[in-house]
Amino acid sequence: MTIQIKKKNSVSGLLEEIEKRTGLDLSICFQCKKCSNGCTVGDLVESPPSEIMRRLHLGAGDELLESDLIWTCASCETCSSRCPMGIDVASVIDALRVLSQERCKGKSTPQVFNRAFLNSVRKHGRTYEMGMITAYKMGTGKFMGDIDKFPMMLLKGKLSLLPSSGSDKKTVKRIFKNIRQKKEVR
Amino acid sequence: MKFAYFPGCSAESTARDMHASTVAVAKTLGIDLVEPEGWSCCGATAAHQTDPVLSVSLPAANLVLAQQMQMDMVASCAACFNRLKMANHKIQSDRTLCKQVAEAVGRDYDGQVKVRHILEVLYEEVGLDAIKAAVKRSLNGLKVACYYGCLMVRPQEVMKFDDPENPTSLDRLVEVMGGEPLDWPHKVECCGGGLAMSRTDVVLKLTDSILKMAQDVGADCITVSCPMCQVNLDLRQKDIKKQMGHDYGMPIIYITQLLGLSLGLAPNDLGLNKLIVTPNNVIEAVI
Numbered sequence: 199m200t201i202q203i204k205k206k207n208s209v210s211g212l213l214e215e216i217e218k219r220t221g222l223d224l225s226i227c228f229q230c231k232k233c234s235n236g237c238t239v240g241d242l243v244e245s246p247p248s249e250i251m252r253r254l255h256l257g258a259g260d261e262l263l264e265s266d267l268i269w270t271c272a273s274c275e276t277c278s279s280r281c282p283m284g285i286d287v288a289s290v291i292d293a294l295r296v297l298s299q300e301r302c303k304g305k306s307t308p309q310v311f312n313r314a315f316l317n318s319v320r321k322h323g324r325t326y327e328m329g330m331i332t333a334y335k336m337g338t339g340k341f342m343g344d345i346d347k348f349p350m351m352l353l354k355g356k357l358s359l360l361p362s363s364g365s366d367k368k369t370v371k372r373i374f375k376n377i378r379q380k381k382e383v384r
Numbered sequence: 385m386k387f388a389y390f391p392g393c394s395a396e397s398t399a400r401d402m403h404a405s406t407v408a409v410a411k412t413l414g415i416d417l418v419e420p421e422g423w424s425c426c427g428a429t430a431a432h433q434t435d436p437v438l439s440v441s442l443p444a445a446n447l448v449l450a451q452q453m454q455m456d457m458v459a460s461c462a463a464c465f466n467r468l469k470m471a472n473h474k475i476q477s478d479r480t481l482c483k484q485v486a487e488a489v490g491r492d493y494d495g496q497v498k499v500r501h502i503l504e505v506l507y508e509e510v511g512l513d514a515i516k517a518a519v520k521r522s523l524n525g526l527k528v529a530c531y532y533g534c535l536m537v538r539p540q541e542v543m544k545f546d547d548p549e550n551p552t553s554l555d556r557l558v559e560v561m562g563g564e565p566l567d568w569p570h571k572v573e574c575c576g577g578g579l580a581m582s583r584t585d586v587v588l589k590l591t592d593s594i595l596k597m598a599q600d601v602g603a604d605c606i607t608v609s610c611p612m613c614q615v616n617l618d619l620r621q622k623d624i625k626k627q628m629g630h631d632y633g634m635p636i637i638y639i640t641q642l643l644g645l646s647l648g649l650a651p652n653d654l655g656l657n658k659l660i661v662t663p664n665n666v667i668e669a670v671i
Contacts, residue, residue, distance in 0.1 A: 219436075221478075238573075238574040238576075238590065239586060242586060242589075270579075270583060270586065272534075272574050272576055272577050272578070272579055272586070272590075273429050273432070273433065273534075273577060273578065274534040274535075274538070274574035274577065275534055275535070275538035275539050276534070276538065276572075276574065278538070278539045279538045279539050279540060279548050279549075286539070288539075292432055292433060292436075295433045295434070296433075296434065296435060296436065299434065306582075307581075307582035307583060308433075308578075308579060308582040308583060310582070311430070311578075311581055311582040312429075312430040312433055312434055315428070315430035316427075316430050316431065316434060316438075319424070319425040319427070319430075319431075319442070323424040323425065324393040324396070324424060324425045325393040325394075325425055325428075327397050327398065331581070334581060334582075343581075343584070344581070344584075347619065350660070351398075354657070354658045354660070355400055355658060356397060356398045356400065356658060357397055357398070358396055358397045362393070362396050364421075364422065364423070365422055365423060365424040365425070366421075366422030366423075366424055366445070367424075369422075369424065369445050369489060369490065370424045370425070370442070370445070372488070372489070372490055373438065373441045373442060373445065373488045373489060374438070376441075376487060376488040377435055377437055377438045377441070377488060380437070380484075381435075
């Protein structure tokens with residue numbers, strides 16, 4: 199399969215930026231492909247981890263941020279666990295996710311889910327599943343998904359009707375505010 | 385044996401049974417678990433996929449509480465366990481991050497609180513011999529596929545718990561309870577974790593593969609120690625039957641529920657009635 203290196207939006211590519219953010223030296227990757235072979239979603243994506251690495255080496259720019267692995271990766275840490283050079287591949291994917299969120303307002307379902315999750319934590323200090331699920335459904339427009347599971351989950355007490363009240367919301371709100379302010383400065 | 389106990393957000397909803405069985409088993413074995421007052425979400429997968437400082441600050445806020453209590457922090461949820469340990473690792477190895485976290489949380493934290501999984505406590509503080517002696521009901525040779533998932537054992541240099549490719553901590557516990565832990569290759573195959581809602585298609589493929597292997601090796605049930613894994617493997621069996629035509633009927637039971645049963649506790653006290661695929665075969669084998 200042929201993949202074009204487009205160097206979109208960055209003359210020198212994303213490699214330096216990713217190395218800076220992860221603190222890793224990615225030049226030590228010698229393309230053994232152990233990461234891709236162990237990747238949980240390796241056969242479901244266009245570019246598995248070793249190919250993402252190669253594209254970075256070859257100077258890929260912002261077009262890499264649209265690669266489907268970034269939001270299909272299950273964060274299982276198998277790649278990092280197996281790399282013979284000890285590269286934390288999972289953190290490279292995380293760095294690409296963070297960069298992707300900074301540069302493009304994505305609508306992939308995992309992104310919408312993460313936003314719903316973190317908004318729930320910011321508001322209640324702990325995840326409030328009913329609120330989170332509602333926000334996720336509104337964000338994706340997929341209202342009917344898993345609708346058949348709701349009655350059973352409620353009956354079995356697997357879903358709380360009300361948000362939790364025991365957490366130190368002040369500290370949690372402080373953390374989120376601090377992160378947001380830092381982002382605005384950047 | 386007194387520990388700060390981090391229940392995790394799912395303990396109040398989808399994993400009420402994990403929480404109930406952990407607390408019940410701890411009480412029976414003389415382990416005192418104290419919830420830090422005001423504990424908050426560890427950030428799970430969403431935080432580390434969104435912002436590196438957030439992903440460490442959220443767990444750090446809880447570790448600060450444990451430090452004030454002067455206790456080790458124990459978690460039952462594999463994801464919380466992973467995030468708490470990862471927070472310590474990053475704070476200890478990155479001075480800049482350590483300062484950023486202190487600023488976000490509003491408190492200094494040195495990353496020194498010892499974080500342990502409930503299994504570690506059972507092994508290191510209680511000991512297998514003591515657990516064996518406390519067993520009231522044998523599992524009577526119940527064939528158990530021990531499923532560890534990802535976050536409890538990976539990445540190894542951070543988690544330092546069991547083996548990342550062929551762990552055996554659950555297996556040995558099952559043995560001590562009189563069960564037969566099965567040798568199978570899917571111990572640490574990912575179930576899809578946090579993609580539960582956002583990429584259910586991926587989760588169905590992954591869980592189908594795990595369930596099929598467990599069935600192929602003759603498992604009566606799968607035992608787990610992560611609430612995400614439990615929900616994925618349990619809840620999705622209905623979807624797998626509908627979409628793929630595979631009917632597994634495989635009970636997915638927390639290790640603490642299995643242990644509770646063998647220690648003589650009542651099934652409902654362990655939340656066994658909350659499992660979607662009913663564990664009748666497990667209960668009948670034991671009681």
